[in-house]
Amino acid sequence: MNAIKKKSINYLVLAFSLLTLSSFGAINAFAHDSTHHEAEIHATDSAINLHAEAAHNPAEAHDEKEGVDAGKLIMEHIGDAHDWHMATIGHTHVTIPLPIIIKDAAGFHIFSSSKFHHGHDAYNGYKLEHGKIVAVNEDGSINESASFFDLSITKNVAAMLISVIVLIWMMLSVASSYKKGKGAAPKGFANLIEMGILFIRDEVAKPSIGPKYMKFMPYLLTIFFFIFLNNLFGLVPFFPGGANVTGNIAVTLVLALFTFVITSINGNKSYWGHIFMPPGVPKALWILLIPIEIIGMLNKPIVLMIRLFANITAGHIIMLGFFSLIFIFGAMSEGLGLGVSVMSVAFTTFMNFLELLVAFLQAYVFTLLSALYFGSAVEEHAHHDEHH
Amino acid sequence: MELVKPGLGLIVWMTITFSIVLFILSKFAWKPILAAIKEREDSINNALNSAEDARKQMDALKADNEKLLNQARAERELMLKEASEMKENIIAQAKRSADEEGRKIIAKANEAIESAKLNAMNELKTQVAVLSVDLAEKVLRKKMEDRSQQEAFVNENLKSITLN
Numbered sequence: 001m002n003a004i005k006k007k008s009i010n011y012l013v014l015a016f017s018l019l020t021l022s023s024f025g026a027i028n029a030f031a032h033d034s035t036h037h038e039a040e041i042h043a044t045d046s047a048i049n050l051h052a053e054a055a056h057n058p059a060e061a062h063d064e065k066e067g068v069d070a071g072k073l074i075m076e077h078i079g080d081a082h083d084w085h086m087a088t089i090g091h092t093h094v095t096i097p098l099p100i101i102i103k104d105a106a107g108f109h110i111f112s113s114s115k116f117h118h119g120h121d122a123y124n125g126y127k128l129e130h131g132k133i134v135a136v137n138e139d140g141s142i143n144e145s146a147s148f149f150d151l152s153i154t155k156n157v158a159a160m161l162i163s164v165i166v167l168i169w170m171m172l173s174v175a176s177s178y179k180k181g182k183g184a185a186p187k188g189f190a191n192l193i194e195m196g197i198l199f200i201r202d203e204v205a206k207p208s209i210g211p212k213y214m215k216f217m218p219y220l221l222t223i224f225f226f227i228f229l230n231n232l233f234g235l236v237p238f239f240p241g242g243a244n245v246t247g248n249i250a251v252t253l254v255l256a257l258f259t260f261v262i263t264s265i266n267g268n269k270s271y272w273g274h275i276f277m278p279p280g281v282p283k284a285l286w287i288l289l290i291p292i293e294i295i296g297m298l299n300k301p302i303v304l305m306i307r308l309f310a311n312i313t314a315g316h317i318i319m320l321g322f323f324s325l326i327f328i329f330g331a332m333s334e335g336l337g338l339g340v341s342v343m344s345v346a347f348t349t350f351m352n353f354l355e356l357l358v359a360f361l362q363a364y365v366f367t368l369l370s371a372l373y374f375g376s377a378v379e380e381h382a383h384h385d386e387h388h
Numbered sequence: 389m390e391l392v393k394p395g396l397g398l399i400v401w402m403t404i405t406f407s408i409v410l411f412i413l414s415k416f417a418w419k420p421i422l423a424a425i426k427e428r429e430d431s432i433n434n435a436l437n438s439a440e441d442a443r444k445q446m447d448a449l450k451a452d453n454e455k456l457l458n459q460a461r462a463e464r465e466l467m468l469k470e471a472s473e474m475k476e477n478i479i480a481q482a483k484r485s486a487d488e489e490g491r492k493i494i495a496k497a498n499e500a501i502e503s504a505k506l507n508a509m510n511e512l513k514t515q516v517a518v519l520s521v522d523l524a525e526k527v528l529r530k531k532m533e534d535r536s537q538q539e540a541f542v543n544e545n546l547k548s549i550t551l552n
Contacts (some may be wrong), residue, residue, distance in 0.1 A: 080395060101397070150397045158400040164409050171417035178424040185428075197421060217422060220415035226409065250394035254402040258410075313391065 067163050070324035078244040078316045079133055081155040082113040096239070100156055102126060102133065104148035113152070156251065159243030163233045167225060200224050200367060208371035209378065216374045219262060223255060224367040231312060231359030235352065246362070247312030249305065256301035259370040263300075267377040300373055304366060311362050315355045322348045 072349040084096040097114035102124075109124050119128035126148075127136045135146030153161075170193070178188045186194045200220055205213040245251055275293040278286060322344045330337025354368065528538065 075391065079390060080398065134504075150395070151400055152397050153401070154395070154397060156398055157405075160402065160405060164405055168409065168417075171413055171421075175417045175420045178421050182424065182427075194421075194425065196424065197418075214422075218418040219410065222406075222410050222413050222420050225413075226406070248394075248398060249392050250396075250398035251402050253394050254399055256408060257403075258406065285442055309392075 069152070070321070070328060073324060074317055074320040076131070076243075077320055078247055078313055079131070080248065082116070082128060082133070082152055083118075083357070084155050084158060084239065084243075096158075098155065099153045100126075100133065101151040101153065102148050103151055104135075119385065155243050156245050157247050159233065159240065163230050163241045163245065164226070167229050171225070191264050196225065196228075197221060202366070204368050204371045208368065209375040212378045213371075215266075216371065217261070219258070220367050223258070223370060224363050227255070227366055228278045228310065228360060231363060232318065232356075233360060234312060235355055244313065244316055246308055247316055249309045252305040252309040253363035255308070255366070256305035259299035259304060259373060260298075262370075263373045266374060268380070270380065287320055300369075304369055308362050308366055311358055315351070315358055319348050319351050319355070322351065329369045 045193070079268075082100060083098055085093060086096065087094045100109070100110045100111055100113050100115070108125070111123060111294045115121070115123040116126075116128040119130075121127070122136045122140060125135060126133050128134075129142065133150045133152070135143040135148060137143045140212075170189075174190045174193045177186070181187070185191075201213070201217060204224075205217055205220055209216055227246055230251075233241045234244055234246060236242060276295055277291060278289045278293060281289055326337055326341040326344045329340040528541070
C-alpha cells in the first residue's frame with residue numbers, strides 16, 4: 001500500500017515537473033502564431049459544430065498569449081468541459097455540444113452548450129468563462145453573488161454515460177450467455193470476463209473479507225469493471241474515449257464515498273468499538289485515540305479518492321506532456337520538432353503500455369482496498385490487539 | 389487549483405449513474421453470473437467427489453474380491469487337504485477291511501478244505517473198506533472154496549485186524 005502511495009506521488013512529481021518545463025517552452029513557442037478568433041459560419045444547433053477561425057483579431061491577442069501554452073492545453077484535456085472537442089482540422093474545430101442544465105431560483109434551465117458560442121455569448125443570463133459557467137448581469141458583467149447549481153452533462157458525464165452503457169451491455173450479454181449455456185464452460189468474451197470475476201472473487205474478496213464475501217461481490221465487481229473500463233476509455237485518444245473520467249476528483253470522490261458508506265453500514269460492533277472504545281487502552285487515553293481513529297476511518301476513503309485520481313491524471317499529463325514537447329520544439333525549428341517527435345512517440349508508446357498496466361492496477365487496487373475496508377468492518381475480532 | 393475541486397454536477401451525475409449501474413449490474417449481471425459460476429463449480433466438485441468415491445468403492449470392492457479369492461483359495465486348499473486325508477482314510481480302511489475279509493475268507497476256505505478233506509478221507513476210507521471187502525471177497529471166493537480153509541483164514545485175519 002505504501003509502495004503504491006509512493007508511486008503515485010512520484011508520478012505526480014514527474015508529471016508536474018514536466019508540465020512546468022513544457023509551460024516555459026510554450027511561452028516562446030506559441031507566442032507568435034496565436035492570434036485568432038473563431039467566427040460562427042453555420043447553424044449552432046447542429047449535432048457537430050464546425051468553427052472556422054478567422055485569423056488576426058488583435059482584441060483577443062493577449063488572451064491567447066497566456067492561453068495556448070502546453071500547461072493550459074494539458075489542463076483542458078484532463079479537465080472537464082461543456083462541449084466535446086474532437087479534432088481541429090485546419091482552422092475548423094469539430095466539437096459535440098453537450099446539454100447545459102442549470103438549477104437556480106427560477107427552476108431548471110436546459111439548453112445546448114452551443115448557445116454559448118464557446119464563451120463568446122451569454123444565454124439565459126449565463127456565460128462560459130474559461131470553460132466554467134458563470135451568471136452574468138444584463139450588461140454582460142459577471143454576477144458573483146448569483147447562486148445556482150451547474151448540473152450540466154459535461155464531457156466527463158457524457159463519457160461516463162457512454163462507458164456505463166458499454167459496461168451494462170457487456171455484462172448483460174455475458175449474463176445471458178451464462179443463462180443460455182447453463183453449466184457449460186464459458187466461451188469467448190464471457191470467458192475473459194469470468195477470468196476477471198474469478199480474480200476479484202478468489203484473489204480480492206475471499207482473502208480480504210473472509211466468509212461474508214458474497215455480500216460485497218456485486219459492489220466489488222461493479223467498481224472493478226467500472227474503473228477498469230473508464231481507465232481504458234481514457235486511454236483512447238479520440239471519441240468516445242479521451243475524457244479523463246477516473247482522473248476526475250469528483251468521480252473518484254463518489255466512488256470512495258460509496259466504499260465509505262458501505263463500510264460504515266456494514267461495520268459491526270467490533271469495528272465501531274475499535275473506533276469509539278479502543279480496547280486494551282486506558283480510558284484516559286481515549287480522548288487522544290478516538291480522534292486518531294476517526295481520522296484513520298475518514299482517511300481511508302480520502303486515500304482511495306486521491307490515489308485513483310492522481311494516478312490516472314498523472315498518466316494523462318505525462319503523455320500529453322510528451323506530445324506537447326513536439327510542438328514546443330517544432331515551434332523553435334522544424335528539424336528539432338521532427339527529432340523530438342521520434343523520442344516523444346517512443347516515450348508515449350512506452351507510457352501507453354505502462355498506462356494499460358496502471359489502468360488495471362488502479363482498478364485492482366481500488367477494489368482490493370475497498371475489500372480490505374469491508375473486511376475490517378465485518379471481521380469478528382477474536383483478539384483485540386492485532387491491528388495496532 | 390481547478391483540477392482538485394470536485395464539480396457538483398459531476399458528483400450528482402456520478403452518484404445517480406453509479407447507483408443505477410450498481411443496481412442493474414447486481415441484479416441482472418453479477419447475480420446470475422456468480423450463481424452460474426457457483427453452480428458449475430459445485431457440479432465439478434460433486435463430480436470429482438463422486439469420482440473419488442467411486443474410486444474408493446472400487447478399491448474396497450477390489451480388496452473384498454481379493455479377500456474372497458484368498459478365502460476361496462484357502463478353503464479349496466483345506467478341502468483338498470481334507471479330501472486327501474479322507475482318501476487316505478478310506479484307502480486305509482478299505483485295506484483293513486479287505487485284509488480282514490481276506491483273512492476271513494481264507495479261514496473259511498481252510499475250514500471248508502479241512503472239512504472236505506475229512507469228508508474225502510472218510511469217503512476214501514469207506515471206499516477202501518468196500519474195495520477191500522470186495523477184493524477180499526473175490527480172493528476169498530477163489531481161495532476159500534473149501535470150508536476149512538475159509539474158516540482158518542477168517543480166524544487168522546480176525547486176529548490181526550483191530551477195528552478202529
